[in-house]
Amino acid sequence: MTGPILLLDAVEKHFTVRRGKGWHRERTVVKAVDGISLEVERGAFVGCLGPNGAGKSTTVKLCTGILVPSAGSVRVAGLDPTRQRIEVAGRIGAVFGQRTTLWWDLPLRDSLDLLARVYRLPADRHRRRIDQLVELLDLGPLLPVPVRQLSLGQRMRGDLAAALVHEPEILHLDEPTVGLDVVSKQRVREFLARENAEHGTTVVLTTHDLTDIQRLCRRVLVIDHGKVVHDGSIDDLMRRFGDERTLVVDLDEPAAPIQVAGARVVRVDGPRQWLRFRSADVSAAQLVAAVAATHGLRDLSVEEPDVDEVVRRLYGTSDR
């Protein structure tokens, strides 16, 4: 089948919010999603970033058929989730960090069998797929354990298996690594990478964890105020918002903040000063020379912005 697996065309979602109490409530219309258009091709691994309240969750809900758009259209594998919710449901999988999709009181094995039946997997595929997932996610010892007794990391692996039992074409994840320890996070990432590479499952990962993005996503969407403010690779993101670097200088003795063209001092700690500068304005070498000309320089280093910093800056540029 050709064509993008996920297609959003000028999608908007409006919510009517009532403020105040009593009979005379103010009604305001909030545009949680304000004109998003994007195409995701099959086999992609897309990361989705954005501050809280930006419209990420709403977008995921629109893509999975939970919500219907106020304007525009959504197509999943060519189907319209608004009208064909059930067909679409058979082709997508979803994992939510905070809520489990498993049956609380039942052993994990039963939940997986049950889901295979719900999704109407033929008997031979049923067995094979579950065995495969159990092996990949190391769920063997967990199978007889009631889900309520699993730790968060174990439950997350269970939820991943549950979401993939029916071999969906596209998998949506909403904060899957939140609260997990480092080892569990690593396992989840490896699994997702493999699933995407070997099965060609399209993955859309909404997360606040930037390591997830760096390790897994070839494409990053940044959503803010209901719009897509960036759509490209991580490198693109860094280039666009991360061209500010920091020169850390250790002077011979404490001095007043250094005045030099093209840079500004953001922090002073005794003889050490942090100067922020943009490569477009002045090169690192020029800056070092300028500082050395007027001050005794004992040591220096240049700090690249990390993704955290970039995203923080990105979020910070919007009015909040």
Place this chain on the structure above:
Amino acid sequence: MAEALRLYLVLARAEYRSAAQHRASFALLALTSTLLVALDFVVIAFLLQRIPRLGGFSLAELGVLYGLASTAERLADLMVGDIEKVGVQVKAGTFDLVLLRPGPALVQVAAPSCRPQMLGRPLQALVILGISLSQAGVPWSWDRVALLPATVACGTLIMVAVWVAGAAFTFVAVDARESMNAFTYGGGVLAQYPLSIYASWFRHLFTFVLPVAFVSWFPALHLLGRPDPLGLPEWFRFAAPVAADASTTVAAVAWRAAVRRYRSTGS
């Protein structure tokens, strides 16, 4: 339709296995629903020890009314009783999970109602119905024999419709969901007694708006060969299928509208 039923049974079985994990509870529930005789009929028997007739009906005749009403209500409870919990799901955000699965929302939400350990309840009601019919001096005829299963089926459908419509309402007014009990359980209780004992506005509400009167009252009048003390047309006694059809249609529309609204407003 067949697919919906299949999914319903699959999910019901899961719920059964969840409940079976707690053996003591399971046993207690099975016990109370099988051995504990229908207490709401016991009190009718208590009354009829002191008075010869209630609203002009003897104990056996009341048993027929009770049997029809209670069987329908308890069967409906067993089929869709749990959907009143959808309001809680909406509030907790877990209804989204229902929308993610490849099946009708109604089936998914109703399936946990199907608890085999509660099968004793409608069976009790049927037993009471059977015994009462044998004692009530029914002037048996072919149409009466045919009327019986049709009545139970239609009655159950009517009660199911009331339940589903009530659940649709809870989407809109989550905190006020208890008000539905007034019509689901309330409807079941009022149908256990002769309709003639109620005030006229009440009778009209439960005949023409929520057609609960067609679950027991009208069919019983025909079964027992009694004239209608309220003087309503003769054909009402056979109108249960019409009432069932109308009410299930309305309920389905209400439910679909409720789900549509949820998908539009997100709450």
Place this chain on the structure above:
Amino acid sequence: MGLWLAVARHSFRRASAYPAAVVAGLLTNTVFGCVRAWVLLAAFAGGARMGGYDATDAVTFSFLTQGLIMATGGWNLGELPERIRTGDIAVDLHRPVDLQAWWLAADLGRSAFHLVARGVVPLLAGAALFDLRWPTRAGAIALPLSLALAVLVSFGLRYLLSLACFWLLDERGLNAVYGLLNLFLNGLLLPLVLFPGWLRAVALHLPWAMTMQVPADVWLGKHDGAVPMARTLGLQALWAAILLLGGRAVTRLAVRKVVVHGG
């Protein structure tokens, strides 16, 4: 003392948090009250007297008992059984506070809210649709005490039964049995005074009767007179004492047995 008041006040506030739920519940109470009233009116047709009641008594009884449902705990045993099942109870037991006293204070706060919120409106609705009997002077004076004792008995019963969860480990079956017994023995299906023969005598002396039948009878003036009133209120007090003391004893057993289940 300050602690108990705080617990009670917090519980009161929690109960009052959802006005829509209260209104919905009142609708249900009113409908059921009406249905029971009409049934009893039909039973008392022709000016009959049964079990010491006349038609007006019976109709009033229907609305009184509906109004008392929530004040006496409703259809299930509350939150305690679930806390025991999930093991959260261990947290409560580690606090230097008496477990029973804590839950009693909370229950009193809740009941106080429901007595007013759910007790009054069904009566008014009933008065609008039927002829009701209003309390005599003696009844009106004794009523607050009888209601207070009713709530205490109800709490004592529920608390004691809830503790069974320490041994049963799951509360669903227990709740189901309790709900059924409640319905029957409270007089909600039929006033206990109309029960036949020996069953009537037994039922009227059980703790369930203390929670609804007795306060209703006090309202209806069935116990007017110093001696009958003293005997009635005394019986309520006796049951309250038995159940509360029993609760303390079983709590000690339970603490010794603490099994944290789940998690």
